[in-house]
Amino acid sequence: MKTTVTLERLISQPVSSAGSFPLAADKLKRFISVGWSIPFYSTPESRKVMPILAPEMNDLNPDRNWWKMKFPGANPFFHHCSFLQYYVAHEDGKAVGRIAAFIDRSYREPEVNGAIGWIGLFESFDDDDAAAALLGGATDDLERAGAVKVIGPARFNANGEDGLLVDGFDQHPMIMEPYQPPYYARFLEHWGVKENDWYAFRMTPESASPYMERLVQMRQRGQDVEQRLARQGVAVRSVKIRDWADEVARIKTIYNVAWDTRVHPQFERFSEEEFEYLATSLRMIAIEDLVFVVEDLTKPGHPVIGMAVTLPDLNEVIDEYDRLHAGYTPSDHIYGLSDLRRDLGIFRLLRSRVRHRDFRYARIFVLGTIRKKNGIDAVLYEKTYLAGTSIGIQLGSGSQIADTNPEISVPLSHMGNAAITWRIYRHTQVASLASESKA
Secondary structure (H helix, E strand, C coil), X not given: CCCCCEEEECCCCCECCCCCCCCCHHHHHHHHHHHHHCHHHHCCCCCCCCCCHHHHHHHHCCCCCCHHHHCCCCCHHHHHEEEEEEEEEEECCEEEEXXXXXEECCCXXXXXXXXEEEEEEEEECCCXXXXXXXXXXXXXXXXXXXXXXXXXXXXXXXXXXXXXXXECCCXXXXXXXXXXXXXXXXXXXXXXXXXXXXXXXXXXXXXXXXXXXXXXXXXXXXXXXHHHHHHCXXXXXXXXXXXXXXXXXXXXXXXXXXXXXXCCCCCCCCCHHHHHHHHHHHHCCCCHHHEEEEEECCCCCCCEEEEEEEEECHHHHXXXXXXXXXXXXXXXXXXXXXXXXXXXXXXXXXXXXXXXXXXXXXXXXXXXXXXXXXXXHHHHHHHHHHHHHHCCCCEEEEEEEECCCHHHHHHHHCCCEEEEEEEEEEEHHHHHHHHHHHC
């Protein structure tokens, strides 16, 4: 006989004007641990890489009143949430799924007059009733909280991890690339319709070499783009990791300007503290050979006008550690000895890999400029390619690239192929209700 699905809401006060939501540490741990219980992730077909527990607990905890505040970098995203709820679905007392629902006051869309709700962090057994309870409960709560449109799934917004994996299940997900089972699409297609897609372009030295060879040929014909830019007072250089804070301060002056366009759907402007939070998180894996800034030397202070940030693949390190130490699941304690042992083991391995520049994979995390159509992008592609191959990178991932962004997707398609697709869905019932209210 089919058992009944019950839905547990973990946050006692999901509405907040101050962006802090009470959440007991043991409940947060249970929410995060659901990911380890999904049966598909234990199959040979899965390419799932589980997160490092301590940063995950820090990143997903919206309660600013407990021990999280003793750690540097409490996630400031929640400071501008007006509604947040975490859910866990149970059958026969066993957790069979989870989901988050949130309304971000800072996120707006020009065509939408009202609050936009999000679903995210979705995980579920291959169980239609459990998935329906999670998606339905989250959507209903968002409607009651005032959302006139609901989209997702996402890890907060396009500044994080966007979309549901719908193609590329055989691909290794790199740092901050979502990975979910194939059957999740069935749940989301019943819940809503496609809003937009995001891609990962996978590039090897072999697939990128024809594009790079064309740049060499242009240089031989006297059409050296970098020299032309230099005559205009534009210079490209690697960052200095020892000056990371100063470098980040200069980069953040253009980030919101460069990405706040219609070709970047679901984008939300970073606050000062959000940018610093992300930069602090990435500091431990950054390799200065792979991070470039573009400066205008004709102006005082040499302002940054472009950047390219490529990250060595943290998931490669986690995957290696978990293969060598199989069988880990989160402990029943808030943060037990087995959790600490795994986290420290991964951090030690990561530190060694970064020090020796020992990576096979890398993700082009951001690449762009506020000056278009002048060749800066091509120079950044070439420098990133040369730096990556010089340290032994065998596979690069340019992601997440929106289907509305030909300025990036076209050149990347000349260097590789769109091997992974993620999809953002829009809940149809809420959308229809919003249309009726406007009429």
